[in-house]
Amino acid sequence: MGPSFNCWPTSRMFMNLKRIRKCQLVQLMTSCLLLSVVMICWEQLDLVVVSHVKSYSFRYLNSFCYVNRSLTIPREQARSFSDFPYLLDHPEKCADEDVLLLVFVKSFPENFERRNAIRFTWGNERYIQNTLGMTVKVLFALGTVERKSTEPFWSKKSDSSFRRKLVREDTLYGDLIQKNFKDSFHNLTLKLIMQFHWMHSRCAHARFFMTTDDDVFVHMPNLVRYLQELSSKGVTDFWTGRVHIGAPPIRSKDSKYYVPYEMYQWSAYPDYTAGAGYVVSGDVAHKIYHATLTLNASLYIDDVFMGICANAVNVSPQQHVYFAGEGKAPYHPCIYSQMMTSHGHVKDIYDLWRVATHPKVQQSTSGLFGKLYCTVVRMYLLCKPQFVDTYPCKAAFL
Numbered sequence: 205m206g207p208s209f210n211c212w213p214t215s216r217m218f219m220n221l222k223r224i225r226k227c228q229l230v231q232l233m234t235s236c237l238l239l240s241v242v243m244i245c246w247e248q249l250d251l252v253v254v255s256h257v258k259s260y261s262f263r264y265l266n267s268f269c270y271v272n273r274s275l276t277i278p279r280e281q282a283r284s285f286s287d288f289p290y291l292l293d294h295p296e297k298c299a300d301e302d303v304l305l306l307v308f309v310k311s312f313p314e315n316f317e318r319r320n321a322i323r324f325t326w327g328n329e330r331y332i333q334n335t336l337g338m339t340v341k342v343l344f345a346l347g348t349v350e351r352k353s354t355e356p357f358w359s360k361k362s363d364s365s366f367r368r369k370l371v372r373e374d375t376l377y378g379d380l381i382q383k384n385f386k387d388s389f390h391n392l393t394l395k396l397i398m399q400f401h402w403m404h405s406r407c408a409h410a411r412f413f414m415t416t417d418d419d420v421f422v423h424m425p426n427l428v429r430y431l432q433e434l435s436s437k438g439v440t441d442f443w444t445g446r447v448h449i450g451a452p453p454i455r456s457k458d459s460k461y462y463v464p465y466e467m468y469q470w471s472a473y474p475d476y477t478a479g480a481g482y483v484v485s486g487d488v489a490h491k492i493y494h495a496t497l498t499l500n501a502s503l504y505i506d507d508v509f510m511g512i513c514a515n516a517v518n519v520s521p522q523q524h525v526y527f528a529g530e531g532k533a534p535y536h537p538c539i540y541s542q543m544m545t546s547h548g549h550v551k552d553i554y555d556l557w558r559v560a561t562h563p564k565v566q567q568s569t570s571g572l573f574g575k576l577y578c579t580v581v582r583m584y585l586l587c588k589p590q591f592v593d594t595y596p597c598k599a600a601f602l
């Protein structure tokens with residue numbers, strides 16, 4: 205477009221026939237070039253632009269009632285997604301206590317270290333009770349590890365020693381909830397259903413429910429303060445996290461999130477929050493539980509399935525800028541004073557917990573000067589163009 209644009213307005217008055225031809229030639233060549241670029245990139249354009257245009261229009265036409273209708277199945281059939289027996293369970297975990305928050309951490313059975321890191325940092329129930337004066341229950345949601353039949357005969361032995369290790373861990377800490385389905389990425393929806401069913405039958409009085417991953421850092425003091433405030437206002441119909449609005453299904457087979465047409469035929473998902481961590485109020489948790497009783501849960505992306513359930517019961521998510529999706533928070537006291545969750549912490553979780561909950565954080569970030577200083581720092585940390593996804597720029601101004 206550049207050359208033809210340049211030659212047009214400046215030389216208009218003096219243009220002779222020759223120049224017009226020259227100009228047209230340039231124009232023609234540019235158009236050809238553009239067209240071929242478009243042709244070459246069409247596949248990418250189609251994937252990214254067209255799918256988003258389609259998904260946004262689908263969303264604005266509010267066509268999700270079709271999704272709801274066609275994914276509704278008879279209760280007897282829906283039961284197949286939830287009736288796996290418990291292998292580890294703690295029915296008394298919440299009994300007779302005023303539970304502010306029930307947290308489920310999705311964890312693979314192998315991740316002993318990650319669970320321990322959480323128990324000794326942000327998921328330490330005793331610390332929360334003693335320093336924040338609130339009851340929070342932290343449980344780990346597990347499936348089972350299946351050995352492939354191609355493994356040698358002695359794998360049976362290692363299987364049972366693995367099992368023993370898990371049972372020992374559970375005896376020690378009493379916080380594993382495990383059902384008899386294979387723990388895999390494509391079974392996360394079964395895990396999600398397990399969490400809502402567990403809450404419904406064993407912790408129905410908890411005021412809030414949260415689900416998160418074992419590589420997520422939760423700033424428990426900030427979260428508890430926030431939820432206490434909401435609770436005192438008697439909030440209902442509440443669902444917050446990092447919101448995905450009108451996201452299109454990914455049809456590229458290379459993606460981890462690939463979903464075939466047979467599984468989900470529409471061009472957009474209902475709005476949902478990133479599975480890395482989100483919170484719902486107790487009433488929403490019960491509605492979601494009821495939705496899971498009549499929905500086809502074969503769509504294996506658990507956070508999207510949550511969106512489908514919420515859509516069926518007319519609940520929509522609201523964005524909280526300090527809940528992370530894929531993103532990792534910058535390390536800075538001005539971030540620690542606000543953060544709720546941050547993704548991708550395994551090795552650094554002990555250090556982060558220590559610095560992020562240090563009393564100095566509140567001291568240095570409060571008062572007029574502290575607030576001004578932190579706004580500037582956060583603008584610098586969050587508003588510069590960057591390739592890593594973290595909190596949005598507008599979070600700088602809270």
Ligand SMILES: *[C@@H]1O[C@H](CO)[C@@H](O)[C@H](O)[C@H]1NC(C)=O
Pocket residue numbers: 384385386387388390391
């Ligand atoms: C999900 O769990 C079920 C029950 O254990 C198992 O049969 C199935 O293969 C698992 N699916 C995936 C994708 O792992």
Ligand SMILES: *[C@@H]1O[C@H](CO)[C@@H](O)[C@H](O)[C@H]1NC(C)=O
Pocket residue numbers: 277281466467468500501502503
């Ligand atoms: C649920 O959806 C899957 C496709 O994702 C389909 O194969 C299956 O038959 C459906 N189940 C029921 C009970 O309709």
Ligand SMILES: *[C@@H]1O[C@H](CO)[C@@H](O)[C@H](O)[C@H]1NC(C)=O
Pocket residue numbers: 269272273276498515516517518
């Ligand atoms: C979704 O479908 C179920 C079952 O047909 C129905 O009870 C419910 O009202 C529907 N939800 C919405 C929001 O239309």
